[in-house]
Amino acid sequence: DIQMTQSPFSLSASVGDRVTITCRASQSISNFLNWYQQKPGKAPKLLISGASTLQSGVPSRFSGSGSGTDFTLTITSLQPEDFATYYCQQSYSKPLYTFGQGTKLEIK
Amino acid sequence: EVQLVQSGAEVKKPGESLRISCKGSGYSFSSYWIGWVRQMPGKGLEWMGIIYPSDSQTTYSPSFQGQVTISADRSISTAYLQWYSLKASDTAMYFCARRVDVVATTGGRYEAFDIWGQGTMVTVAS
Numbered sequence: 001d002i003q004m005t006q007s008p009f010s011l012s013a014s015v016g017d018r019v020t021i022t023c024r025a026s027q028s029i030s031n032f033l034n035w036y037q038q039k040p041g042k043a044p045k046l047l048i049s050g051a052s053t054l055q056s057g058v059p060s061r062f063s064g065s066g067s068g069t070d071f072t073l074t075i076t077s078l079q080p081e082d083f084a085t086y087y088c089q090q091s092y093s094k095p096l097y098t099f100g101q102g103t104k105l106e107i108k
Numbered sequence: 109e110v111q112l113v114q115s116g117a118e119v120k121k122p123g124e125s126l127r128i129s130c131k132g133s134g135y136s137f138s139s140y141w142i143g144w145v146r147q148m149p150g151k152g153l154e155w156m157g158i159i160y161p162s163d164s165q166t167t168y169s170p171s172f173q174g175q176v177t178i179s180a181d182r183s184i185s186t187a188y189l190q191w192y193s194l195k196a197s198d199t200a201m202y203f204c205a206r207r208v209d210v211v212a213t214t215g216g217r218y219e220a221f222d223i224w225g226q227g228t229m230v231t232v233a234s
Contacts, residue, residue, distance in 0.1 A: 001170070017201035031212070034220045036153075044145075044153065044201055050212035055222070066231045083179040087153055093160045097143065102152040 002026050002093045006086075006100035012108040017078045021103045023088035026091045032092035035064055035073045035089075038102075039084045048073065049091075081105050110134035112142075112204050114225035120194050120232050127190040127219065128228045132202030135187035138162040141207040143221060144178060144189050148200045159187055194232045201227045 003026040013019050023033065031051040036044040048054050048064040051071055061076045075082055088100040115129040129206035130142060154169040161180040168178070177190040187204055205221035212218055 029212070029218060032218055034218070036221075038153075043227055044205075044221075045224070046220055046222050049210040049220035050214065050216055050218035051211060052214075053212040053218070055210075085152075089153075089155075089220075094219055095141070095143075096169055097155045097219075097221075098222075099145075099153040099155060 002029065002090050002098055004088055004090055004100040006088055006097050006103050008103060009101070010094050010096065010104040010106060012106050013078055014108045015078055015080060018074065018076045019078060019105065020075075021073045021086055021105075023066075023073070025069045025071075025090055025092075028068045029090045029092035031067050032090055033064070033066065033071045034089045034091060035062075036087045036089065037082075037084045038087065044087065047086075078105075080107075110223055111204075112206060112223055112225035114202075114204060114228045116203040118231065119231070121172040121234055122192050122194055122196055122232055124232075125190070125192050126194055126230065128202060128230065129189050130187045130189075130225050132185045132187075132206070135206075138182045142180065143205050143207055144187075145203045145205060146172075146200045146201065147227075153203075156189070156202075157206075161185075161187060194230075196232050196234075198230060199232050201229050203227045 033051040035048040038044040052064045121128045144156040146154045159166045161182040180187040204225040206223040
């Protein structure tokens with residue numbers, strides 16, 4: 001099974017900051033990597049697929065990069081509505097779509 | 109509007125059976141795979157399994173194989189997640205989600221889950 005490991009587990013930042021969340025796969029998954037945002041009590045929301053393709057309607061301050069085993073989600077100029085938990089998910093080993101353990105982004 | 113609407117919260121006792129539902133609308137339900145995801149209280153997302161409503165082809169995560177049953181009735185655009193004997197450890201929020209193929213800016217095609225149900229909270233307690 002492919003394991004997905006995110007870091008950090010949690011992160012404190014201020015409005016306007018630039019933050020980066022990392023996701024590492026236990027084996028190469030090419031670009032088969034998705035990012036989701038989840039707010040408390042809500043369903044996850046797809047932000048990025050194929051490691052770097054932004055979903056329609058997602059602000060351009062979100063970006064994704066990486067290939068193989070190492071991936072990053074970057075949020076530039078944090079906004080109040082960005083404080084949430086972020087998950088990566090691999091879609092290489094379909095149909096077993098493993099998630100990372102999540103990164104909680106909190107307000108400093 | 110494309111949406112998945114899940115059935116309401118459930119409170120059950122250990123050993124009881126349960127089926128929760130996920131109804132799609134606004135798109136061709138049979139043409140898209142539907143996945144199920146568990147989120148235990150205060151924890152992360154866990155992939156459970158997936159079904160293709162058109163022919164009910166189903167795959168389970170090894171962690172959930174034999175623990176739950178995923179099914180679908182394409183005539184009423186509904187997918188189901190079922191337990192035959194609930195345990196306290198089944199207490200969680202359960203989400204359904206639609207799988208799509210996204211064409212990337214690089215030209216590749218990638219599978220992702222673009223529409224999610226609102227979640228169904230299942231509480232199992234004696």
